[in-house]
Amino acid sequence: MATTPGDLVRLIVHGKAAADPELREAVLAARNQGHRLEVRVTWEQGDAARFTHEAVAEGAATVIAGGGDGTLNEVAGAILAHDIEQRPVLGLVPLGTANDFAHGAGIPLAPLPALRLALAGPIATVDAGRVNERIFVNMATGGFGTQLTVDTPSEQKELLGGFAYLLTGLRRFTSITADYGKVVGPGFNWEGDFLVLAVGNGSQAGGGHLLCPQARLDNGLLDLRILAGEELLPTLLERLIDGEEAESVVSARVPWLTLETPHPVHLNLDGEPLAGTHFRIEALPGALRFRLPGYCPLLDRAVG
Structure with missing residues (x-):
């Protein structure tokens, strides 16, 4: 089910990718379509997790990782720290160097189609992995x-x-x-x-x-x-x-x-x-x- 105009969506972008003009155009297009899309930009280690916890506390329906596999890891780890009924839907706009997960999963690499998928694509229930904690x-x-x-x-x-x-x-x-x-x-x-x-x-x-x-x-x-x-x-x-x-x-x-x-x-x-x-x-x-x-x-x- 796609997000509705009233749903809060938080896009957490790795600081190195924040100035990407294609990403900015994609965000503007999503907002013009009525999505309540808010952006947070990371500055240092731990920011992505902190922004994710804030999004959960504010009732975000979807949290989107905007970055590489490391950003996805940090956002997903923060989501999993919450009870399952509190966990928002996870999305990915791949903006890293290798983008291994995105390549393997068939997620578009360009910001516009990737953001569209993260906002309105089908939702799959998937596994995560854990090593110690x-x-x-x-x-x-x-x-x-x-x-x-x-x-x-x-x-x-x-x-x-x-x-x-x-x-x-x-x-x-x-x-x-x-x-x-x-x-x-x-x-x-x-x-x-x-x-x-x-x-x-x-x-x-x-x-x-x-x-x-x-x-x-x-x-x-x-x-x-x-x-x-x-x-x-x-x-x-x-x-x-x-x-x-x-x-x-x-x-x-x-x-x-x-x-x-x-x-x-x-x-x-x-x-x-x-x-x-x-x-x-x-x-x-x-x-x-x-x-x-x-x-x-x-x-x-x-x-x-």
């Missing part, structure tokens, strides 16, 4: 992929987009080392060296790499894929990021899992880092109501 919407990754995100300069990301991660990866082929971990879930037990570990609610991360190509947002499960071994071969990495299966790729689909490592490792939750040695990663079935395309490839069930 932290939320992710798209994917949690560890190992090689996480290090790429940390090591790729922000200026390079802005200039080259997802290709910047590939350049960083090529430069690091001689210095990558494996992490050791034990992964346990229902009917699943694996222990060994891993170069890449991906737990997907969505399908792609790291600038367009299909790490979990079969993941779905509405099945109550998470897709696990591990690139096992000590030696990082370009052809093997290419198979993983293209979503192919290989002997060294371990796969499972589980509602939850634990990861234990002897030394601290970093996980990347929608672009946001989390360090530790013990992680419980679990699906939160039906946690969010999200405006998504009716043809969304990340849904088992059509919406509309």
